[in-house]
Amino acid sequence: MDSLGDAGADAWEVASRRAGVIAGQVAQLNADLVDLMVEVLETNCWSGGGIRSPEHWLHLMTAVSPSRAADIVAVARRKGDFPGLEARLARGTVSLDRLVVVARHVPAE
Numbered sequence: 513m514d515s516l517g518d519a520g521a522d523a524w525e526v527a528s529r530r531a532g533v534i535a536g537q538v539a540q541l542n543a544d545l546v547d548l549m550v551e552v553l554e555t556n557c558w559s560g561g562g563i564r565s566p567e568h569w570l571h572l573m574t575a576v577s578p579s580r581a582a583d584i585v586a587v588a589r590r591k592g593d594f595p596g597l598e599a600r601l602a603r604g605t606v607s608l609d610r611l612v613v614v615a616r617h618v619p620a621e
Contacts, residue, residue, distance in 0.1 A: 536604030543602040549588035
C-alpha cells in the first residue's frame with residue numbers, strides 16, 4: 513500500500529470500507545432468504561407446478577445457482593440450531609458461507 517501514495521491509499525480505504533458495508537448487506541439479505549425458506553419449508557408452499565424440491569423452487573424464484581439454493585435450504589432446515597451465528601448473519605457480521613459449513617458439518621446434538 514505504501515507505493516499507492518496518499519490518493520491511492522485514500523481510495524483503497526474508501527473501497528475497503530465500502531466492500532465491508534456491501535458484504536454486510538449481502539449477509540443480511542441472505543438471512544432474509546433463509547427466513548423465507550423456513551416459512552416455505554413449514555408451509556410446503558414450494559410444491560406444485562413441476563417444482564421438484566425446495567431447492568429447485570428457490571433456484572427458480574431467485575435465480576441463485578442450484579448449489580447456492582441447496583446451501584440456503586440446508587441452513588433453513590437447521591434454523592434455531594445455531595442462534596448466535598444466525599443472529600450474526602442477520603446483523604451482517606458473519607457470511608452465509610460460514611453458516612453453511614456449520615449447518616452441514618456440526619451434528620444437531
